[in-house]
Amino acid sequence: MEYLDFELPIKELEDQLEKCTVIGQESDVDVSTTCKQIEKKLQETKKKIYKNLTAWQRVQLSRHPSRPYTMDHVRALMGDTFLELFGDRGFKDDKAMIGGLGKIGNQSFMVIGQQKGFNTKTRQYRNFGMANPEGYRKALRLMRMAEKFGIPIIALVDTPGAYPGLEAEERGQGEAIARNIFEMFRIKVPIITVIIGEGASGGALGIGVGDKVYMLENTWYSVISPESCSSILWRSWEYKEQAAEALKLTSFDMKKQKLIDDIIPEPLGGAHYDRETTFKSVEKYILKAYSELKDLSTTDLIAKRMDKYSKMGEFKE
Template identity: 75%
Template structure:
């Protein structure tokens, strides 16, 4: 089990609990009362920490190395019914963007999302979840396929941003993201969007135009990361906590600003603390939301989706 800096008090109590229990076993001594006292302290401290997380701490939670990624959700929700589809039929197959057909119950869905790696090798293979233009074009191809066959779309967002490399810009990164936003607004099947980790910039918005947009409790959604914001304003990453507060990037902030539809509560300790419970909650949310959306005609879906996004923000004509 890995711990973040603000979780270290939990590690100390957990170590005390483990040592006390082992001491009792090794010496055949009844330490049940002591173990229970430590366990109670551990539970109280866990509730205290996770009930009062700062925006920066939630950003850290969204990046927790044990947190489930897109393929973890897909494999847990769909099991062996998932069929991954590859390539944009133009340039190549972007490993940072995954997608394919899968089932929840008897209903088929087109799942699309960014995938991060679990170690140094797979992080490089997945390009740290930063998609290139071919990734967004692959996503759009799969959306068009879903539309053709009347299959609802589920997008799972978890990216620090679109890949900013020179080769990505040469292949039309900005155009690819803009095209996805434009085309998603007109897709004739329901689109359900889940932010399961980091939701940064156009990299997230490139697959983020949904009829319903949900955020897990310990995720963030913003035009820029706290570190990048800090480096622009203060020429240093040291002010990232102040930037996180100012950006209003948490799920609670997004809901207050009416930029998302609902916050999905996570188990105490984060999505990784009880993966199965998180997977079940996400699966049920997808199925329930589709039941609400499937009654709408394509025209109603498109009109509601476009109204939803055009009403966001404040502007003068």
């Protein structure tokens, strides 16, 4: 297990507990009372740390290397029923954007999402979860396929942003993202969006329009990352913590501003501490959302989606 800087007190107590357990196993000394005291203190420390996380600490948790990625969720939700589909039928297949058909229970879904890598080789292969224009065009192709056959869509968002390279701009990165946003408003099947990690900038918005939008507890959703915001405003990354607070990018901020529908709770310590519980929670919210949307007529579905986004940003003084 890798520990973040604010988790070091937890690491120290877990190391103490491990040593205490080893002493009890390898000697005749009764250390059960000491072990229980350490375990109690460990639980108290965890609750104290994780119940009072700052915005920047939640950003760090959303990037934890052990956190489940899109394909982890897909395998847990759909198992062997998932069939991955490839290519945008125009340029090539984008490995940073995955998509395909699968079943949750007896219901078929089209799932799309950004996929990050878990080591150096796979991170390069997946382009660190940053999609090119062909990735967004692949996503739109699959959404139109789902619409054609009346299959609901699940979008799993986890990206540090769309790829900002010269070749991406040459192939129309901005147009591809804008086209997706425009077309997703008119898709005639339910769209359920879940932010499972980072939700950065247009890279997230390119598959982020949904009838129901949920965020896992320790994720973020913003027009810009804290580091980039800090570098623009202060010409340095040193102020990323202040930027994270100012951006109001946490799931709780998003819910307060009515930009998302609900927050999916995570196990104490984050999704990576108990993956199975996280997967079950995500499945529960997806199925609940689908049950609320499946009986709506196409006209009502699109009208509600339009109305949902039209109300965003309205304030009374």
